[in-house]
Amino acid sequence: MKHTLSVMVENQPGVLARVAGLFSRRGFNIDSLAVGQTENPAVSRMTIVVEGDDRIVEQVTKQLHKLIDVIKVGDITAEKYVDRELVMVKVNADAGQRGEIMLIADIFRARVIDFGRRTLTLECTGDEGKITAFEESLRPYGIKEMVRTGKVAMLRGTRFTSVENSGLDQDVE
Amino acid sequence: MKRTGANILLESLREEGVDTIFGYPGGSVLPIYDAIFDSDIRHILTRHEQGAVHAADGYARASGRPGVCLATSGPGATNLVTGIANAYMDSVPIIALTGQVVTSQLGKDSFQEADIVGITLPITKHSYLVKNAKDLTKVVKEAFHIATTGRPGPVLIDIPRDVSAALVEPEEESPLNLPGYNLPDVPSKNRLEEAVRVIMASKRPVIYAGGGVVNSGAFMELQQFAEKIIAPVTMTLMGLSGFPGRHPLALGMLGMHGSKYANYAVCSCDLLIAVGVRFDDRVTGKLERFVPEAKVIHIDIDPAEIGKNVKVDIPLVGDVKNSLAELIKRLKAKPSGAWQDQVQNWKKEYPLTFEENEEGKLKPQFVIREIYRAGQDRARIVTDVGQHQMWSAHYYDYTRPRSFISSGGLGTMGFGLPAAIGVQVACPDELVFNIAGDGSIQMNIQELATAVNNNLPIKIAILNNGYLGMVRQWQELFYNHRYSQTELINPDFTKIAEAYGAVGMRIERQKDVAPALLEALAVKKPVVMDFLVEREENVMPMVPPGEPLDKMLG
Ligand SMILES: Cc1ncc(C[n+]2csc(CCOP(=O)(O)OP(=O)(O)O)c2C)c(N)n1
Ligand SMILES: [Mg+2]
Numbered sequence: 042m043k044h045t046l047s048v049m050v051e052n053q054p055g056v057l058a059r060v061a062g063l064f065s066r067r068g069f070n071i072d073s074l075a076v077g078q079t080e081n082p083a084v085s086r087m088t089i090v091v092e093g094d095d096r097i098v099e100q101v102t103k104q105l106h107k108l109i110d111v112i113k114v115g116d117i118t119a120e121k122y123v124d125r126e127l128v129m130v131k132v133n134a135d136a137g138q139r140g141e142i143m144l145i146a147d148i149f150r151a152r153v154i155d156f157g158r159r160t161l162t163l164e165c166t167g168d169e170g171k172i173t174a175f176e177e178s179l180r181p182y183g184i185k186e187m188v189r190t191g192k193v194a195m196l197r198g199t200r201f202t203s204v205e206n207s208g209l210d211q212d213v214e
Numbered sequence: 215m216k217r218t219g220a221n222i223l224l225e226s227l228r229e230e231g232v233d234t235i236f237g238y239p240g241g242s243v244l245p246i247y248d249a250i251f252d253s254d255i256r257h258i259l260t261r262h263e264q265g266a267v268h269a270a271d272g273y274a275r276a277s278g279r280p281g282v283c284l285a286t287s288g289p290g291a292t293n294l295v296t297g298i299a300n301a302y303m304d305s306v307p308i309i310a311l312t313g314q315v316v317t318s319q320l321g322k323d324s325f326q327e328a329d330i331v332g333i334t335l336p337i338t339k340h341s342y343l344v345k346n347a348k349d350l351t352k353v354v355k356e357a358f359h360i361a362t363t364g365r366p367g368p369v370l371i372d373i374p375r376d377v378s379a380a381l382v383e384p385e386e387e388s389p390l391n392l393p394g395y396n397l398p399d400v401p402s403k404n405r406l407e408e409a410v411r412v413i414m415a416s417k418r419p420v421i422y423a424g425g426g427v428v429n430s431g432a433f434m435e436l437q438q439f440a441e442k443i444i445a446p447v448t449m450t451l452m453g454l455s456g457f458p459g460r461h462p463l464a465l466g467m468l469g470m471h472g473s474k475y476a477n478y479a480v481c482s483c484d485l486l487i488a489v490g491v492r493f494d495d496r497v498t499g500k501l502e503r504f505v506p507e508a509k510v511i512h513i514d515i516d517p518a519e520i521g522k523n524v525k526v527d528i529p530l531v532g533d534v535k536n537s538l539a540e541l542i543k544r545l546k547a548k549p550s551g552a553w554q555d556q557v558q559n560w561k562k563e564y565p566l567t568f569e570e571n572e573e574g575k576l577k578p579q580f581v582i583r584e585i586y587r588a589g590q591d592r593a594r595i596v597t598d599v600g601q602h603q604m605w606s607a608h609y610y611d612y613t614r615p616r617s618f619i620s621s622g623g624l625g626t627m628g629f630g631l632p633a634a635i636g637v638q639v640a641c642p643d644e645l646v647f648n649i650a651g652d653g654s655i656q657m658n659i660q661e662l663a664t665a666v667n668n669n670l671p672i673k674i675a676i677l678n679n680g681y682l683g684m685v686r687q688w689q690e691l692f693y694n695h696r697y698s699q700t701e702l703i704n705p706d707f708t709k710i711a712e713a714y715g716a717v718g719m720r721i722e723r724q725k726d727v728a729p730a731l732l733e734a735l736a737v738k739k740p741v742v743m744d745f746l747v748e749r750e751e752n753v754m755p756m757v758p759p760g761e762p763l764d765k766m767l768g
Pocket of ligand 1: 598599600601602603625626627628650651652653654655677679681682683684685
C-alpha cells in the first residue's frame with residue numbers, strides 16, 4: 042500500500058541526502074518525493090510517497106525521526122487531505138490535431154504554455170489519477186517529452202501539519 | 215577578543231570536559247595541531263588513524279565519557295571510517311574531528327579532499343561541515359550532546375583548514391536548539407503496568423540483556439530486577455559485563471555461540487524481557503523460530519528498535535536504568551519454582567567445557583581461565599575478533615560493568631590493541647588485557663609504538679593458532695575442511711615486541727601459563743605474550759547459520 046508522509050525538516054545543507062540515503066540503504070522504496078519551503082523559512086517540507094506494508098512504513102517513520110534534522114514526521118494517508126502533482130507535456134500537434142488537443146486540455150483544465158511549429162506544451166495540475174488520465178489521453182498523439190513533479194499534500198479544513206504543535210498532526214481549533 | 219577557529223575548538227572541547235585527544239596530523243589540521251601545541255589537553259599520537267578512532271572508542275567504552283579523535287582530510291579522514299562504523303554499530307559516543315580542504319577548494323577534487331561527511335552519513339548519528347569559525351562553539355556543544363544522550367553514537371565534525379585558521383570573535387554561548395532531537399524519558403504508566411501484569415503472570419521468564427544496560431549504567435537495577443522476579447539473565451556480547459557473571463541467575467551469552475543452557479532457556483521461555491538489545495541475527499538465529507510462543511517485553515531508548523526484527527507485545531521506550539527502576543517499584547517479589555529448577559539443571563547438565571588435560575596441548579580456553587585467575591576482578595578485558603573473542607566471552611566471568619570491551623556489531627579485527635590503549639588511558643591505574651588473535655593483532659600492530667611511547671602497560675595475550683581461526687572453523691564445518699587462505703605464516707611476535715620496546719614472552723606449555731602471567735603482571739611496560747595454542751580447536755557450542763537456537767553443534 043502507498044503511504045503519504047509529510048516530513049518537516051530543518052532547512053540545512055545535506056538534509057535531502059540524509060533522507061534519500063536513509064531510504065536507499067534500508068531498502069525502502071520511494072514512489073515520489075517533493076521538497077520545498079514552508080511558511081517558516083528555517084523549515085522545509087518533504088512530501089514522500091512510500092510503498093510498503095504497515096511494518097515497513099512504521100520503520101521508515103521511526104528511522105526518519107532519528108535524523109537530527111528531521112523535526113516531524115506525519116503519515117497522513119489515513120487523514121483527509123488534498124494532494125496535487127504538476128505535469129508538463131510536450132505533445133506532437135500538427136495543424137489538424139491542434140483543435141482536438143485543445144479540447145482535451147479543456148476537459149482536464151490544462152493550459153497551453155508553449156507553442157511550437159509541430160508541438161504543443163501543456164501544463165496540468167491535479168491528483169495522481171487525473172494526471173495519469175491526462176497523460177493517457179495525450180499518448181495517442183505522441184508525447185515528445187514529459188516531466189512530472191512529485192506529489193505535495195496538505196490536510197483539509199482547519200487541521201494542519203506544522204512544526205509548532207507537538208506529536209503528529211493535531212486538530213487546532 | 216578575536217581567536218582562531220582552532221583555539222575556539224579546543225576551548226569548546228575543554229568546556230565539554232575533554233582531557234585527551236587521539237590523533238594524527240596532516241596538512242588540513244595544521245592550525246589545530248598548532249593550537250594543541252599550547253593546550254593542556256593531552257594528545258596521543260597513534261601510528262594510524264584507525265588506531266586513533268578505536269582508541270577513542272575504547273576510552274569511551276571504559277569510562278562512559280565521549281572519546282575524541284582527530285585526523286587530517288582525505289586519507290586521514292577515510293582511515294577513520296572503519297572505526298566510526300564500529301562505534302556506530304555498538305552505540306559508542308565518539309567525536310571524530312577531521313580536517314578538510316579550504317572552503318574555496320571544496321567540491322573541486324582538490325588535493326587530499328574526500329567528502330567525509332558524505333562517506334560517513336550512514337554510520338554517524340549526526341555530522342557537521344563547519345563553514346564558519348563562529349559556529350564552532352555551537353557545533354561542538356551540539357555534537358557532544360547528540361553523541362552522549364539517547365542512544366549514544368559517533369558524531370563527525372569536518373573543519374576546513376581556513377575555518378580552523380580564521381581569526382574571529384567567538385559567538386556567545388547560546389542554549390541548545392535542536393527541535394528535531396527529542397529524548398524519550400520513561401515509558402508511560404499504562405505500559406509499565408501492562409508489563410508488570412504480564413511479568414507477574416508469566417511462568418517461565420527470561421531476561422535478555424544487552425549493551426543498553428551498560429550504556430545506561432543499569433548494572434544495579436538489572437540485578438535487583440532479576441532477583442525480584444527470580445528470572446534467569448542471558449547476555450549478548452555487548453551486555454556481558456552488565457550482569458555479574460557468577461550470579462546464580464546468570465546464564466552467560468546466548469545466540470550463535472551462546473551457552474546451551476542460555477539458548478535452551480530462551481527457546482523454552484513464556485516471557486522474554488529484552489533489555490537494551492536489538493535482536494541481532496547472531497543472537498536470534500532463525501528469526502521465525504525465535505521465541506514464537508513467548509510474549510516479548512522490549513525496553514529500549516531507541517523507538518526504531520522496537521519491532522524492527524521481532525514482534526514486540528509490550529514496548530517500553532525509555533532509558534533502561536530508569537525504566538527498570540520504574541518496574542522494580544511496581545513489581546512484587548515472585549517465588550522461585552519449577553522453571554528456575556529446570557534452568558539450574560540445564561546449567562549443570564550442559565556446562566561450557568573443553569578437554570583440559572590432553573597430552574602436552576595448550577588449550578586457548580585454558581589460557582583465558584588463567585588470565586581470569588591472574589587478573590581476577592581487577593582487569594579490563596579488550597578483545598579482537600575471532601575464536602579468541604568468543605572464548606574470552608565464555609571462560610571469563612565479568613563482574614564489573616565496562617570490564618569486557620569488544621567489537622560486537624561490526625566485528626572489527628584490529629580493534630583490540632588500539633581500543634586497549636584508549637582503555638588504559640581512561641583507566642591508568644587498572645590492569646588492561648588485550649586478548650588478541652594472531653590474525654587480528656597484525657591489523658593494528660603498529661600501535662605497539664603508541665603503547666610503548668606513552669608508558670601504557672597493556673598486557674597483550676595473543677592466542678596464536680596460526681590460523682584465521684574463526685574462518686577456518688567455518689571452513690572445517692561447512693566447507694569440507696577446505697582451508698582456503700586461512701593459514702597464517704606469522705612473524706616472531708616476541709621479537710616484534712622487543713623491537714618496539716615492549717617485553718615479549720612465548721608460552722607453549724600449560725604449566726608455564728600461570729607463572730608467565732605472574733611475571734607479565736609484574737612488569738610496568740607493555741608485554742606481548744605469544745601463547746602457542748592448540749591449532750584446530752573449535753568454538754563450541756555453535757548454532758549453524760540459519761538454524762534456530764536450540765539446534766546447536768558441540
Ligand atoms: C577487518 C576484518 N576482516 C575480516 C574479518 C573476518 N574474520 C572474522 S574472524 C577472522 C579470523 C580472525 O583470526 P585471528 O585474529 O587469528 O583470531 P582466531 O579466530 O584465530 O582466534 C576473520 C578473518 C573481520 N572480522 N574483520
Ligand atoms: Mg588465529
